[in-house]
Amino acid sequence: MTPEGNATSHEYDVVVIGGGAAGLTAALVLARARRRVAVVDAGAPRNAPAAHMHGFLGSDGMPPADLLSAGRSEVAGYGGHVLQGRVDDVVPARGSSPRLWFHVRLEDGRTLRTRRVLITTGLRDEIPDVPGAHERWGRDLLHCPYCHGWEVRDQPLGVLGGTPEAIAHAQLVREWSADVVLFSNGAILTVDEREQLVARGIGIVDEPVTRLSIEDDRLVGVEIESGRVVPRAAVFVRPDFVPHDDLLLRLGCATHDNGWVAVDVTGGTSVPGIWAAGNAVNPRAQVVTAAGEGSAAAIAINNDLVVEDVAVAISAGGPPARPGVVG
Incomplete structure (x- = not known):
């Protein structure tokens, strides 16, 4: 059944796929521009494990969930729709309409039938398969020193190596503490x-590292192959970034040589009508950057x-004349 004949279909100017900082900010701007906008939110933000976010002016220290909750309320306050769900596919609509349409x-x-699509589906962090790592991720196993370095400043810190970026990461973490140990992990x-x-x-x-040592629900050190535990209060690691870009790739969006989807300075992709923003196309984007x-x-998108x-107005001959208006 076509969307036009489906009782569960809805029509929008823009559908935003992803309800994080990038998606909700876009929806807020579009709703204030009086566009019909819907955000489809799968409810699995990348920063969910973190207790607080930092570096976002006016919101420093706020729990990520609180920021998103406030954002959803703001979007709804301007008439935008926030829908809980997961998008399975985005398909260009075929037909004789002079407008560009997509079915989400x-x-x-x-x-959902929409004229434009913004994809802000983020990424996932692939961290080393070290016992204890997944349990401590976002708590005292950390990625970004700009996000969490201040909170662990001047404490004994570790950097888990084994990747080409580990050396540079250790040098960066050194700015927050004089006691830093690089675990080369073999x-x-x-x-x-x-x-x-x-x-x-x-x-x-x-x-080689064998596990993270945990006591009373906190990291106390890093255990190495010999059985020795090197005391550390927090450990940083540079994860592999894997974008949630399946929708973009299926639409045929062009990519860079590194495989990431290419966008222009506004987030426009190579496919007309499709935009992308945030971690889905930029692995370095923090919350404030994504917003x-x-x-x-x-x-x-609104300009487009x-x-x-x-x-469309010109092709239709323009609106009917109004009384008292000279054409």
């Missing part, structure tokens, strides 16, 4: 790398809709 199909059978360091680490007083443990990208995408509205 949800897993529960609902179909990786071979070059002479230059060791020299750089030693020069800044960063300790080096070459043995900014969502705002930029929303403004670009205005251009289409003008073209």
